[in-house]
Amino acid sequence: MREMIPKKIARIDFALMGPKEIRKLSATKVITADTYDDDGFPIPMGLMDLHMGVIEPGLRCKTSGRKMDEDPGHFGHIDLAMPVIHAGYSKTMKDVLNATHPSSGRIMLTQDRIEHYNVQIQRLIDSEAGTTVTIGGIVRRAIREAVKSKTCPHCGEEKIKVTLDKPTTFREEGRKLTPKEIRSRMEKIPDSDLLCLGFNPKITRPENMILTVLSVPPVPMRPSITLESGERSEDDLTHKLVDVLRINQRLRENRDAGAPQLIVEDLWELLQYHITTYFDNQTAGIPTARHRSGRPLKTIVQRLKGKEGRFRSNLSGKRVNFSARTVITPDPYLSINQVGVPELAARELTVPVRINIHNLAFMRNLIKENFDPSDPEQYIPGINYMIRPDGRRVKLTDENWEFNHERLEPGFIVERHLMDGDIVLFNRQPSLHRMSMMAHEVRIMKGKTFRINLCVCPPYNADFDGDEMNLHVVQSEEARAEARILMRVQEHIRSPRFGGAVIGAIHDHITGMFLLTHGEASYDIDQTVRILSRVEYKKDLPKPEYPKAKGGPRWSGRQIFSVLLPDDMNLKYDASVAVSLALTPEENAELDLTVEIVNGQMIRGPVDGHSISAFKGKILEEISRLNGSNAARDFIDKVTRLAVGALMETGCTTGIDDADVPKEALLQISDAQDVAVKEVDKLVNAYNKGKLQPRPGRSVEETLEVEVMGVLGRVRDKSGEIAGTHLGMDNFAVIMARSGARGSMLNLSQMAGSIGQQAVRGERISRGYEQRTLSHFNKGDLGADAKGFVRSSYKKGLTPTEYFFHSMGGREGLVDTAVRTSRSGYMQRRLVNALEDLRVKYDGTVRNTANTVVQFKYGEDSIDPTKSKFGDAIDIDRLIEDAKGGK
Amino acid sequence: MDNNIFWLNKLVPKHVLLDDSEIEKRLKPLQIEKKQLPKILLKDPALKALDQEAKPGDVVEIHRFDDHAGTNLAYRLVVEE
Numbered sequence: 018m019r020e021m022i023p024k025k026i027a028r029i030d031f032a033l034m035g036p037k038e039i040r041k042l043s044a045t046k047v048i049t050a051d052t053y054d055d056d057g058f059p060i061p062m063g064l065m066d067l068h069m070g071v072i073e074p075g076l077r078c079k080t081s082g083r084k085m086d087e088d089p090g091h092f093g094h095i096d097l098a099m100p101v102i103h104a105g106y107s108k109t110m111k112d113v114l115n116a117t118h119p120s121s122g123r124i125m126l127t128q129d130r131i132e133h134y135n136v137q138i139q140r141l142i143d144s145e146a147g148t149t150v151t152i153g154g155i156v157r158r159a160i161r162e163a164v165k166s167k168t169c170p171h172c173g174e175e176k177i178k179v180t181l182d183k184p185t186t187f188r189e190e191g192r193k194l195t196p197k198e199i200r201s202r203m204e205k206i207p208d209s210d211l212l213c214l215g216f217n218p219k220i221t222r223p224e225n226m227i228l229t230v231l232s233v234p235p236v237p238m239r240p241s242i243t244l245e246s247g248e249r250s251e252d253d254l255t256h257k258l259v260d261v262l263r264i265n266q267r268l269r270e271n272r273d274a275g276a277p278q279l280i281v282e283d284l285w286e287l288l289q290y291h292i293t294t295y296f297d298n299q300t301a302g303i304p305t306a307r308h309r310s311g312r313p314l315k316t317i318v319q320r321l322k323g324k325e326g327r328f329r330s331n332l333s334g335k336r337v338n339f340s341a342r343t344v345i346t347p348d349p350y351l352s353i354n355q356v357g358v359p360e361l362a363a364r365e366l367t368v369p370v371r372i373n374i375h376n377l378a379f380m381r382n383l384i385k386e387n388f389d390p391s392d393p394e395q396y397i398p399g400i401n402y403m404i405r406p407d408g409r410r411v412k413l414t415d416e417n418w419e420f421n422h423e424r425l426e427p428g429f430i431v432e433r434h435l436m437d438g439d440i441v442l443f444n445r446q447p448s449l450h451r452m453s454m455m456a457h458e459v460r461i462m463k464g465k466t467f468r469i470n471l472c473v474c475p476p477y478n479a480d481f482d483g484d485e486m487n488l489h490v491v492q493s494e495e496a497r498a499e500a501r502i503l504m505r506v507q508e509h510i511r512s513p514r515f516g517g518a519v520i521g522a523i524h525d526h527i528t529g530m531f532l533l534t535h536g537e538a539s540y541d542i543d544q545t546v547r548i549l550s551r552v553e554y555k556k557d558l559p560k561p562e563y564p565k566a567k568g569g570p571r572w573s574g575r576q577i578f579s580v581l582l583p584d585d586m587n588l589k590y591d592a593s594v595a596v597s598l599a600l601t602p603e604e605n606a607e608l609d610l611t612v613e614i615v616n617g618q619m620i621r622g623p624v625d626g627h628s629i630s631a632f633k634g635k636i637l638e639e640i641s642r643l644n645g646s647n648a649a650r651d652f653i654d655k656v657t658r659l660a661v662g663a664l665m666e667t668g669c670t671t672g673i674d675d676a677d678v679p680k681e682a683l684l685q686i687s688d689a690q691d692v693a694v695k696e697v698d699k700l701v702n703a704y705n706k707g708k709l710q711p712r713p714g715r716s717v718e719e720t721l722e723v724e725v726m727g728v729l730g731r732v733r734d735k736s737g738e739i740a741g742t743h744l745g746m747d748n749f750a751v752i753m754a755r756s757g758a759r760g761s762m763l764n765l766s767q768m769a770g771s772i773g774q775q776a777v778r779g780e781r782i783s784r785g786y787e788q789r790t791l792s793h794f795n796k797g798d799l800g801a802d803a804k805g806f807v808r809s810s811y812k813k814g815l816t817p818t819e820y821f822f823h824s825m826g827g828r829e830g831l832v833d834t835a836v837r838t839s840r841s842g843y844m845q846r847r848l849v850n851a852l853e854d855l856r857v858k859y860d861g862t863v864r865n866t867a868n869t870v871v872q873f874k875y876g877e878d879s880i881d882p883t884k885s886k887f888g889d890a891i892d893i894d895r896l897i898e899d900a901k902g903g904k
Numbered sequence: 905m906d907n908n909i910f911w912l913n914k915l916v917p918k919h920v921l922l923d924d925s926e927i928e929k930r931l932k933p934l935q936i937e938k939k940q941l942p943k944i945l946l947k948d949p950a951l952k953a954l955d956q957e958a959k960p961g962d963v964v965e966i967h968r969f970d971d972h973a974g975t976n977l978a979y980r981l982v983v984e985e
Binding site: 860862872877888 | 933934935936939942968970972973976978985
């Protein structure tokens with residue numbers, strides 16, 4: 018590679034190019050609209066002229082002499098027969114035309130005012146201090162003032178207003194102005210007036226907004242493709258340029274032959290159309306240019322603009338190498354820090370490793386194992402390429418590996434396959450927060466899917482119904498260090514959003530731990546050892562809680578769980594099961610529903626959602642905040658394994674019969690519903706007779722609705738209660754709901770008891786036919802059944818009208834989510850664009866890339882929320898407890 | 905400052921105009937120049953309500969208070985527009 022001299026770019030000016038610059042930039046003039054001759058060779062001075070670069074292998078560029086992929090190409094130009102307006106500048110042109118007077122060519126401001134504005138602009142350019150004023154703002158004011166004046170202060174003549182017919186027609190008192198006239202008016206404006214019109218005369222002039230020469234982009238920017246049939250298909254830009262050249266030619270011929278004015282003007286306008294659409298094929302006010310097939314042409318603006326445009330699609334975001342994507346599947350035996358990578362992917366993804374005396378032998382062995390494996394069953398990373406110190410890449414093949422194997426020496430770089438322990442980035446779209454991309458350690462595995470621990474599903478928002486995820490192999494030592502220190506999963510257990518854990522035990526882990534530890538659950542020596550073996554417990558067994566039990570000593574589940582707790586842990590809180598029962602503290606204590614941990618030993622209560630789940634788990638919260646991320650990761654990993662172990666001993670299943678309630682209970686529920694429906698009827702009657710008293714601030718109708726909703730809401734709760742009394746802790750669905758593993762008691766009561774009132778827009782269902790929801794009901798029926806009250810349970814099944822109402826409510830939910838995601842997506846994009854360059858500097862200030870201060874103290878309190886306790890830097894209650902001697 | 909009703913609202917933080925030596929004392933530890941500060945418009949009601957008259961190039965110190973973070977100082981550069 019050629020050595021480059023590094024240079025700092027001091028500044029960039031954006032300006033209009035005039036005909037002189039365009040010609041100077043041009044490698045060739047383009048005159049013929051044809052591209053290739055019969056032999057398929059580019060025609061000289063055609064659109065594919067070899068001076069503008071080559072797109073065929075073998076040919077050389079006539080300007081730079083380089084071959085296909087070495088040459089970015091060179092611009093050409095087309096001399097336009099008549100000048101044409103650049104539609105993108107028509108607004109500026111209108112301003113300039115209206116602010117100047119055609120006869121004097123001066124801006125219509127007195128010399129004093131011109132000076133005034135010039136000074137302002139100059140001061141802004143020179144000033145060091147910040148302001149909110151921009152050059153554009155000053156220019157806008159100058160132009161507004163100039164446009165307002167009725168006569169020109171320089172020649173004294175009155176001025177005539179120029180109007181713009183978008184996109185490119187200018188009129189003066191109804192008479193069309195030709196681009197030629199406009200150009201000559203702009204040429205007349207003296208340099209001294211240009212500054213307040215927004216032009217820097219040293220760089221550009223307004224007449225450059227009128228094109229007399231059109232720049233032709235290099236061929237590699239608009240390559241033609243050869244179809245299978247051997248037919249050539251040109252790029253859209255080339256098509257457009259062909260149009261321009263053709264019309265340009267006809268216009269020139271007609272003009273030179275002295276054709277009637279009308280014909281020349283028509284052709285001129287057609288040329289204007291083609292050039293306008295060449296720049297932007299979606300210009301308002303003119304028809305879009307189309308391909309023969311009817312597809313709109315993709316011209317310059319379309320290439321750049323929008324989500325699929327050059328900026329957002331190719332510059333802000335790019336496709337990358339060293340990445341893989343496949344389906345994800347769960348594996349509870351992986352650590353949350355790990356990711357299982359299929360061998361197939363691992364052999365394709367590589368890590369560059371610099372050879373030194375310490376790893377030389379190892380790498381040599383890898384080369385050997387790759388081509389001459391000692392055990393074909395075992396995965397041993399191989400090496401795809403080696404890079405010699407002179408920068409040459411050598412691909413290792415069956416033929417050359419033995420030779421290169423010998424030649425490998427310190428200073429070489431080899432590209433080694435992925436192996437266990439490599440650090441990679443793992444990501445699931447949409448990447449909505451920083452936990453959407455975390456660093457994992459690789460575990461090479463059989464199979465074809467990525468494997469992850471279930472506890473990292475919530476931050477990725479992943480499930481296993483076919484989700485795919487992306488994996489990126491970081492390539493440099495710095496990147497690996499950063500990934501390991503900052504991005505590893507264990508560093509993201511606590512969320513910066515609210516200072517609590519976002520990664521924790523889920524679903525089965527919670528059920529499993531609950532089953533292990535609730536009540537008097539105990540295990541004999543075989544079971545205890547089996548369960549503990551899963552967490553690689555290597556110390557002596559604790560003293561059995563029930564040493565004298567029949568059939569040998571037994572250990573309580575709490576003892577087994579306590580193995581995972583730090584020795585100095587002391588906690589007391591209500592379990593999830595207790596809260597949902599809503600009992601008094603005494604009752605809870607009696608039912609063993611308060612959790613108490615003393616010196617790392619769990620002495621009371623079950624382990625459930627309030628202990629180990631993300632967001633709510635007290636034990637997890639304590640460990641992750643006080644014992645650091647290593648301890649937290651270890652705890653989560655072991656809880657996962659312990660829960661699986663416990664489930665293997667007890668088992669857990671749920672089915673339709675978990676929603677079974679006795680007949681009497683069903684009768685009770687339907688009685689309660691009858692009472693409620695009657696009550697509703699009473700309310701409706703009172704309303705119909707006009708006897709209903711409106712509540713303060715509400716109309717009678719609203720009062721009725723509120724009352725009815727209240728009555729029906731209460732039956733739903735009541736039927737839930739009735740069903741609930743018959744759904745005890747011997748029921749796995751109940752265990753899952755109460756322990757916080759999955760589902761809620763509401764879900765269960767809807768399955769067993771009654772589904773309840775359906776709502777659309779927060780009100781009882783009222784849409785459909787005139788004054789009624791369905792033709793099954795009488796007009797004006799305001800009763801429970803006619804307005805979407807569902808008496809049935811999911812298990813019993815819904816009546817047709819109930820089913821319909823239920824679907825209405827369900828549909829609303831779906832629509833809401835669809836609307837919410839698109840709207841919040843756009844909101845997020847705007848926020849990210851505004852905040853992406855902020856960072857916390859070492860002095861604790863928040864600054865942007867311009868190094869201006871945004872916050873003098875990060876978050877105004879300099880507290881890292883991930884290390885806080887739900888936003889507070891200090892857990893003051895806890896400190897007081899400890900100071901008092903703890904408990 | 906105390907006799908202006910403007911400052912009685914608890915949502916209006918206290919603004920203090922700094923003199924040159926104070927400005928230097930505040931900005932030095934931050935290693936910034938005046939122009940890197942956030943801006944406040946001269947026409948801002950808080951500046952108008954001050955006893956002294958602010959001019960472009962001045963720096964105001966703003967004493968904010970919130971229950972969570974306590975008192976917190978911020979600085980703004982007065983600009984004309």
